[in-house]
Amino acid sequence: MTLASLKVRVPASTANLGPGFDALGLALGLHDVIELWETGSGLRVEVVDAGADGVEDVPTDETHLVVRAIRRACEHLGRPLPGLHLRCLNAIPHARGLGSSAAAVVAGIAAGYALAAKPVDAGALQLAAEFEGHADNAAASLFGGLVIAWCEGGRFHAERLEPHPGLRPVVAVPGVRSATAQTRGLLPPQVPHADAAFCAGRAALAVHALTHDPSLLLPATEDRLHQDYRAPAYPRSAQLVHDLRKAGIAAAISGAGPSVLALTTDGIMPAAVDVEGFEVTELSVDVAGVQVTTR
The missing domain is CATH 3.30.70.890 (GHMP kinase, C-terminal domain)
Structure with a gap:
């Protein structure tokens, strides 16, 4: 199997937008960047503060959110994953309401899909939203623009809309x-x-x-x-x-x-x-x- 090298760029998001609690999300032009290399074995995670604060308490082992999301996506898609080297350039502030956790999950899910040579689909949203229990931030980071998110029968859904260009x-x-x-x-x-x-x-x-x-x-x-x-x-x-x-x-x-x-x-x-x-x-x-x- 050819070892892959990927770069993932994922936007921050703002959710609720006032009255749209757990339903409305908007992607913002502030991005985390994940560089990924497959390796023969093992795991190496580097975390770089590219404008976000608080990266000193981000784990660099299997519990890292991007790692967990990559492995979850690869497991879902049946794609073996021998080893990883990740370099995470964090610009989205942590624990500030700008979707940093959702962005990390979406980056990992998207990377997993890319490793499996699969296009991002509704299943990717389901996997991402399961990490947080709601889909507004995840859908915005995944699809961009304005999203309306909902859950029905345990399945997460989102509809992407084009935001007004004057915003x-x-x-x-x-x-x-x-x-x-x-x-x-x-x-x-x-x-x-x-x-x-x-x-x-x-x-x-x-x-x-x-x-x-x-x-x-x-x-x-x-x-x-x-x-x-x-x-x-x-x-x-x-x-x-x-x-x-x-x-x-x-x-x-x-x-x-x-x-x-x-x-x-x-x-x-x-x-x-x-x-x-x-x-x-x-x-x-x-x-x-x-x-x-x-x-």
């Missing part, structure tokens, strides 16, 4: 981290019917605003399902969302937080809004999704 997302990333498991624990088991109905309408409007009419982004990103309940976990981020929205900017917590997503059409944050303690960056929308090249 210019800005992310504000704080120095503190957040854990998805912790923030999910703050959510109540039930919400008022009126809040559920409100968010159903806003999520539908968000799809229209993100694909056809960005002038509606402010009302379309209003949420009553999760952000207020999670606010105690990141009060400074919650305050920034409030201040931006008061200034007319369609802002929301990115994923499980604590990063803040501002959906603008000009890439500009209001000068009057205090962003001290946040690293503010304009990002493009990634429309390509994960890319694998053979070397």
Whole structure:
């Protein structure tokens, strides 16, 4: 068997986009890059900080998320894997609500498919989403653009939509981290019917605003399902969302937080809004999704 050499480029993602809890995702122009070489045996993992912080606590053994995803994909596809050398250039901040875990999983799944000479398909999404229990981030990193994700009978699905070309997302990333498991624990088991109905309408409007009419982004990103309940976990981020929205900017917590997503059409944050303690960056929308090249 010829030993393979691959390069995988995978985008960050932002999920929920306000009211679309566990359903809406958007791929962002911030990328991790994985270089992979098959070897005769063994495992070697190098982790390089290419802008992401916190890589010092990333494992370099079989428990590394990319390694686990590669092996899971190869197992699924029946492709033997004798040994690996990985070099991971991490640019997506960890535990900040920008889909770093989903990106790692998607990179591994895509690499496994490439090693098996198979095109990425619905099965790849299923494998990736099983790692996290929801498909919004994984689908965005896998397919790029805007995604609507859902689960039916234990099977994960996603529909990719073309985002409006005028979208210019800005992310504000704080120095503190957040854990998805912790923030999910703050959510109540039930919400008022009126809040559920409100968010159903806003999520539908968000799809229209993100694909056809960005002038509606402010009302379309209003949420009553999760952000207020999670606010105690990141009060400074919650305050920034409030201040931006008061200034007319369609802002929301990115994923499980604590990063803040501002959906603008000009890439500009209001000068009057205090962003001290946040690293503010304009990002493009990634429309390509994960890319694998053979070397």
